Amino acid sequence: MKISKTLLGAILVGVAVQTTASSCTKKDKDVIKPQSEMQANEQPAPQNSDPACCPACGMG
Amino acid sequence: MPEIRSAIACNLDADILSASLPLLEEERVEAMEWSFDTLFKVKEVPGWFEELLDVFSKEGRLIGHGVFFSLFSGKWLPEQQEWLQHLRNLSKRYSFDHVTEHFGFMTGADFHHGAPLSIPYTASTLAIGRDRLARIYDACGCPVGLENLAFSYSLDEVKRHGTFLEELIIPINGFIILDLHNLYCQLHNFDMTFDDLIKLYPLDRVREIHISGGSWELSALDSKRRIRRDTHDDTVPAEVLHLLQQTIPLCPQLRYVVMEQLGAGLNTPESRKGFYHDFVKMQEIVSTFNQKEALVKINTFLPVILPVLNGAIEDKELYKQQLLLSDILETSTSYNEALSRLNNSAIAHSAWNIEAWQPYMVETALAIAQKWKRKEG
Numbered sequence: 534m535k536i537s538k539t540l541l542g543a544i545l546v547g548v549a550v551q552t553t554a555s556s557c558t559k560k561d562k563d564v565i566k567p568q569s570e571m572q573a574n575e576q577p578a579p580q581n582s583d584p585a586c587c588p589a590c591g592m593g
Numbered sequence: 594m595p596e597i598r599s600a601i602a603c604n605l606d607a608d609i610l611s612a613s614l615p616l617l618e619e620e621r622v623e624a625m626e627w628s629f630d631t632l633f634k635v636k637e638v639p640g641w642f643e644e645l646l647d648v649f650s651k652e653g654r655l656i657g658h659g660v661f662f663s664l665f666s667g668k669w670l671p672e673q674q675e676w677l678q679h680l681r682n683l684s685k686r687y688s689f690d691h692v693t694e695h696f697g698f699m700t701g702a703d704f705h706h707g708a709p710l711s712i713p714y715t716a717s718t719l720a721i722g723r724d725r726l727a728r729i730y731d732a733c734g735c736p737v738g739l740e741n742l743a744f745s746y747s748l749d750e751v752k753r754h755g756t757f758l759e760e761l762i763i764p765i766n767g768f769i770i771l772d773l774h775n776l777y778c779q780l781h782n783f784d785m786t787f788d789d790l791i792k793l794y795p796l797d798r799v800r801e802i803h804i805s806g807g808s809w810e811l812s813a814l815d816s817k818r819r820i821r822r823d824t825h826d827d828t829v830p831a832e833v834l835h836l837l838q839q840t841i842p843l844c845p846q847l848r849y850v851v852m853e854q855l856g857a858g859l860n861t862p863e864s865r866k867g868f869y870h871d872f873v874k875m876q877e878i879v880s881t882f883n884q885k886e887a888l889v890k891i892n893t894f895l896p897v898i899l900p901v902l903n904g905a906i907e908d909k910e911l912y913k914q915q916l917l918l919s920d921i922l923e924t925s926t927s928y929n930e931a932l933s934r935l936n937n938s939a940i941a942h943s944a945w946n947i948e949a950w951q952p953y954m955v956e957t958a959l960a961i962a963q964k965w966k967r968k969e970g
Contacts (some may be wrong), residue, residue: 534624536617536648543641544614548607 600624600851600874608755608856612865615670624654657692662714663699667912674687681732691736700919708965713944727900739769743775743823746950750968755794768800776823799844812953828867922962
C-alpha cells in the first residue's frame with residue numbers, strides 16, 4: 534500500500550525525536566506528555582528500552 | 594482462497610516503526626495489525642500515527658489485536674467493560690476488518706500486567722469464552738477471532754486446543770489466528786510432528802496467520818531439554834517460514850499473514866535488517882499462493898445469528914483458582930516451592946489437572962508469570 538511521502542516523513546521525524554519513555558511503562562513520570570511547542574507532526578514515538586514492557590503478544 | 598495480505602504488527606513504538614519504515618517506503622506492507630489496547634499510558638497519540646492507522650483503515654486493511662482483555666477471567670471485571678467501551682469507541686473511529694484476542698486468562702495483579710496462561714477445557718470455561726467473544730463482537734461489529742496459545746501444560750491440552758478453539762468461536766461464526774511460532778513452540782516442547790498437530794486445528798476457520806521469532810531456554814530440571822519460548826524478540830526461524838509454506842494451502846479462508854516482533858528486539862541496525870528480510874521472505878511465500886486460483890466460498894466470519902447478551906457469565910470458583918494460581922506462579926522462588934504449593938492448594942485434583950502438568954512447563958509458567966508481573970518501585 535502506498536503511504537504518502539508527507540506521512541512517511543512525519544513518521545521518520547516522530548521516531549527520530551524519541552524519548553526513553555515507553556508506551557506501557559509502569560511509572561507515571563515516564564508517560565509521554567505532548568510538548569506544546571512541538572508541531573503535531575513532530576510528536577515523538579516512545580522507545581521501549583525495557584524488554585518486559587509493551588508485550589503486544591510475545592508473552593510466552 | 595481470497596487474496597492473502599502480507600502485514601506487520603505495528604504500534605506506537607519507535608523501534609517497530611523504524612524497522613517498518615523501509616517496508617512502508619517500498620509499499621510492501623499490505624495491511625497493518627494494531628494492538629489497540631497497549632497504549633493505555635499514552636496521553637496523546639501523535640497525529641501522524643493516527644494518520645497511519647487511517648490510511649490502512651480506509652482501505653479495509655487495518656486489523657485489531659487485543660492483548661489485555663483476559664478472555665477467560667472467571668469474574669467479569671470493570672476493566673473488561675472499559676476495554677469493550679474503548680473498542681466500541683475505536684470501532685467508530687477506525688474501520689477494523691476484524692478484531693482478535695488471545696486465548697487464556699491473564700495472570701497479574703492488575704489489568705495491564707501479567708501474561709496469558711491456559712485454563713481447563715470445561716463447560717464453564719467454554720461458556721465464559723463464548724460470552725466474552727460475543728461481547729467483543731457486540732463492541733466492534735466486525736468478525737472476531739481468537740489466537741492459539743503458545744503455552745500448554747500438557748500434551749493432552751496441546752491435542753485438545755484446536756477443538757476447544759473451534760467450539761468457542763462457532764456461536765459467532767468466528768475465526769482463528771493460527772500463530773505458527775506458537776505452533777512451533779508446541780511441536781518442540783511436546784515432541785509432536787507438524788502433520789500430527791496441524792490436523793487437530795479447524796483450518797477452514799483460519800483467517801489470519803502469525804509468524805515471529807522467539808528464544809530458547811534451558812530447563813533447570815532437565816539439562817537435555819530446551820524449551821521454545823514465544824518471546825517475539827528475534828528473527829523468524831527458517832523452520833517457521835517452512836511451516837508457513839506448508840500451512841497456507843491448508844487454509845482456504847486465509848486473509849492475512851502478519852509478522853510480529855517486539856520493539857525491544859528491533860533496536861539495532863542488524864535486527865532491523867533481519868526484520869526487513871523476514872518480511873520480504875514472508876511476502877514471497879504468500880505471493881506464490883496468491884497466484885494460484887481456487888474456487889472457495891468466502892466465509893465472512895460474521896455471526897449468522899446475532900448474539901443476545903444477558904448478564905456476563907461468571908465462575909467465581911474458577912476466578913479464585915486463577916488468582917491462586919497466579920499468586921503461586923508469581924511468588925514462588927523455585928520450581929519445588931511452586932510444585933509443593935500447587936499440590937497442597939485448592940486446584941489440586943481439580944479440572945486444572947495439575948497432576949498431568951509437565952514439570953518443565955510448570956517451570957516455564959513460573960518464568961512467564963514472573964517476567965510479566967507487576968514490579969514494585
